[in-house]
Amino acid sequence: VPQRLWCLSSWLLSNAAIPGSRLVANEFARSGMRRDQYAVLAVLEEFGPVSQATLGRRLSIDRSDIVAVLNGLERDGLVRRDPDKRDRRRNAISITRAGSRLLTKLDAQVIRAQDAVLEPLSDSERQELDRLLRRLVEHHRPGSGPT
């Protein structure tokens, strides 16, 4: 790796993210799932029924791609699309029992991948890394904190 790239935080960030993405993707693949599907289930579990547009905004996923993801999840009975009575343009998307169960199962696999990613760091270093990364994410995507 040339000095020029090795000194670039943006390069370091990308290259630190890649192995983690792969590990997580592999874990999900063992259950036939993908990251975006897991993310959608996570939003639905925590924030109750929401519209597709809100889903996309929360996860920075394009409106078109949300449609495709939901088609798959709906076909597998993991989410439901109901008409929103208060605004008939919207669908009220909610997670099903089966969706919640699968989400819980996926959590365990995610934790495993997580540990593999952070293996070279101590507990306090992991906390510090998380803190710094959250600051960056929040700064570049206002209103992206938890809850």
Place this chain on the structure above:
Amino acid sequence: VPQRLWCLSSWLLSNAAIPGSRLVANEFARSGMRRDQYAVLAVLEEFGPVSQATLGRRLSIDRSDIVAVLNGLERDGLVRRDPDKRDRRRNAISITRAGSRLLTKLDAQVIRAQDAVLEPLSDSERQELDRLLRRLVEHHRPGSGPT
């Protein structure tokens, strides 16, 4: 952002990397360049003439894609392909004067993007972040340190 994702380092890493990649890409676009082209020029400047396969290995770029990148750079007179006398399977790729000059100009733009990415962090925090990220990159890609 749901708690589940917000607590995932791999998610944080990806999402912290994205705005940086965009900023850097935009800076490069102003000179009609892309990240991979900059990376190739950086390797050539620092490590002198190397084969295409070595280039690809250093940057984790596929053999096929290196061909395309070099075609563009060669057309613009930024790199040269010479036959390697010691191993006639290889091309000896080297950076030209024009390539070096452009690289220096790009460096300034990269620094600017870099500052925008790390804006919310203090100097010591930036150093700490770099240290942690390097540990992760090195661990997941053995032999990827500087020099």
Place this chain on the structure above:
DNA sequence: CGAATTTCAGTGGAACTGAAATTT
């Protein structure tokens, strides 16, 4: 012969765009 290098042709998934239909 097996292995490495360069090259091309093509595949598959991911991010994104544009436009239509509906409703606010």
Place this chain on the structure above:
DNA sequence: CAAATTTCAGTTACACTGAAATTC
């Protein structure tokens, strides 16, 4: 009428595969 939501059709950039030709 302007704006928002869902949907579909299509495009573009990108990582990767497979195979051929050459050389070690």
